[in-house]
Amino acid sequence: MVTGRAASPPTQASAEDPIVFVIDDDASVRDALSNLFRSVGLRTVAFGSAHEFLQHKPADVPSCLILDIRLPRLSGLDFQAELTKAGIHVPIIFMTGHGDIPMTVRAMKAGAVDFLTKPFRDQDMLDAVTTAIERDRNRRDKAKVLANLRAAFASLTPRERQVMTLVTAGLMNKQVAAEIGVAEITVKIHRGQIMRKMAAKSLPDLVRMAEILGIGRASGRAQT
Amino acid sequence: MVTGRAASPPTQASAEDPIVFVIDDDASVRDALSNLFRSVGLRTVAFGSAHEFLQHKPADVPSCLILDIRLPRLSGLDFQAELTKAGIHVPIIFMTGHGDIPMTVRAMKAGAVDFLTKPFRDQDMLDAVTTAIERDRNRRDKAKVLANLRAAFASLTPRERQVMTLVTAGLMNKQVAAEIGVAEITVKIHRGQIMRKMAAKSLPDLVRMAEILGIGRASGRAQT
DNA sequence: GTTGCGACTAAACCTAAGTATGGTCCTCCC
DNA sequence: GGGAGGACCATACTTAGGTTTAGTCGCAAC
Numbered sequence: 001m002v003t004g005r006a007a008s009p010p011t012q013a014s015a016e017d018p019i020v021f022v023i024d025d026d027a028s029v030r031d032a033l034s035n036l037f038r039s040v041g042l043r044t045v046a047f048g049s050a051h052e053f054l055q056h057k058p059a060d061v062p063s064c065l066i067l068d069i070r071l072p073r074l075s076g077l078d079f080q081a082e083l084t085k086a087g088i089h090v091p092i093i094f095m096t097g098h099g100d101i102p103m104t105v106r107a108m109k110a111g112a113v114d115f116l117t118k119p120f121r122d123q124d125m126l127d128a129v130t131t132a133i134e135r136d137r138n139r140r141d142k143a144k145v146l147a148n149l150r151a152a153f154a155s156l157t158p159r160e161r162q163v164m165t166l167v168t169a170g171l172m173n174k175q176v177a178a179e180i181g182v183a184e185i186t187v188k189i190h191r192g193q194i195m196r197k198m199a200a201k202s203l204p205d206l207v208r209m210a211e212i213l214g215i216g217r218a219s220g221r222a223q224t
Numbered sequence: 225m226v227t228g229r230a231a232s233p234p235t236q237a238s239a240e241d242p243i244v245f246v247i248d249d250d251a252s253v254r255d256a257l258s259n260l261f262r263s264v265g266l267r268t269v270a271f272g273s274a275h276e277f278l279q280h281k282p283a284d285v286p287s288c289l290i291l292d293i294r295l296p297r298l299s300g301l302d303f304q305a306e307l308t309k310a311g312i313h314v315p316i317i318f319m320t321g322h323g324d325i326p327m328t329v330r331a332m333k334a335g336a337v338d339f340l341t342k343p344f345r346d347q348d349m350l351d352a353v354t355t356a357i358e359r360d361r362n363r364r365d366k367a368k369v370l371a372n373l374r375a376a377f378a379s380l381t382p383r384e385r386q387v388m389t390l391v392t393a394g395l396m397n398k399q400v401a402a403e404i405g406v407a408e409i410t411v412k413i414h415r416g417q418i419m420r421k422m423a424a425k426s427l428p429d430l431v432r433m434a435e436i437l438g439i440g441r442a443s444g445r446a447q448t
Numbered sequence: 449g450t451t452g453c454g455a456c457t458a459a460a461c462c463t464a465a466g467t468a469t470g471g472t473c474c475t476c477c478c
Numbered sequence: 479g480g481g482a483g484g485a486c487c488a489t490a491c492t493t494a495g496g497t498t499t500a501g502t503c504g505c506a507a508c
Binding site: 449450451452453454455456457458459460461462463464465466467468469470471472473474475476477478 | 479480481482483484485486487488489490491492493494495496497498499500501502503504505506507508
Binding site: 096099100101102104105108109114115117167168169170171201202203204205207208211 | 320323324325326328329332333338339341391392393394395396425426427428429431432435
């Protein structure tokens, strides 16, 4: 396992610096890539197999994965599927010496960032990594927001969740009250509680949260 | 140019039936594909060149395009780029006899649905077409909604657009009034007008429209 | 030169939303 | 058996949202 970092300014590795993971059974490839990434100031961690990568604790920073299609035990494509199934959505850049088109299509369909044929130009790899990191940064930001919203939504009581659904669907308090069979004042109280628990500053704010949470489409009951 | 359709029930071509466009300079390929699609009840229109396709009036139904990478004058890849640049976003399925991986990657990155190597199995082509049509149906639905919203938004006066931005951002009438330097009653009047013109049934409704229109992010002024 | 429209405002009025305060009823848990 | 918490409701009150009517001002098109 090789770890590299830019030496130019003696900065210590920040928690927000992205990491590039490399998996290849050929040590010379690992070293070459590590050197390449180090030369542009990217933290790099290399592994000889998919198994080793999985042992490593998942990094909590934007990252991407450079993978050879032909891995020792598991094929790169299958590994990609495994990761997806396991809910690990790190962007993947494939390398291959003798890949074919169906492989490429499968990888790209499954969300790969790029598929480089060896030998490739350093710049192509760096471009792909830049894209991949940016994509991961985006994905992580969205996931963070979503997780926070889900936690807040989970802190609501069942009744509050129901009221939130109806209110964000555009119903007036009295309509919500009629719908669920309670007094209007009760809806108002629930509503105030919802705004506090969700930390919504305004109704539009709450509506946007509901949108992100996908409320009123698949869950609960559909309103007309 | 070959046009086919399922003969089983003597149904006439409905405006909502999807169309498969085929572009290939080899007549036998065109015929084979037309027969294949006709056998499953898909309307098909085939062309010998990209130029002929462009002469044809764009169909106003869900559709997709089957394209050979190696086209007479223009390469399939370049043609894909042309279409994208021209704002034509029909899903493309590529076929190739001797394609390579960089071509495949480029096509997939540019949004191609699939990239089939000849000879391919009929079922693979049909699956790709199904996916492509479904994707186009989705895209068209979204585009339609967006176009309607944009038209409604364009019917607003500049002031109304400004008020809509601030209101959907969560500001109260009095805050909007202070922000733009008018009386609160004026904001209320604008607001009522906005609801009518946008055909919004409720504030949450209007907020969702603003979200789709991307209001409050890139356009106008950013609120704090 | 007047007609139309966008922007603005006031007064009067009504409905909707939101916030206490205070209290009942029930259930689950220690 | 005594909390704790969820759901419910009433009264009273304040603020926010929204309409109608009626009118001023400026500008551009006919």
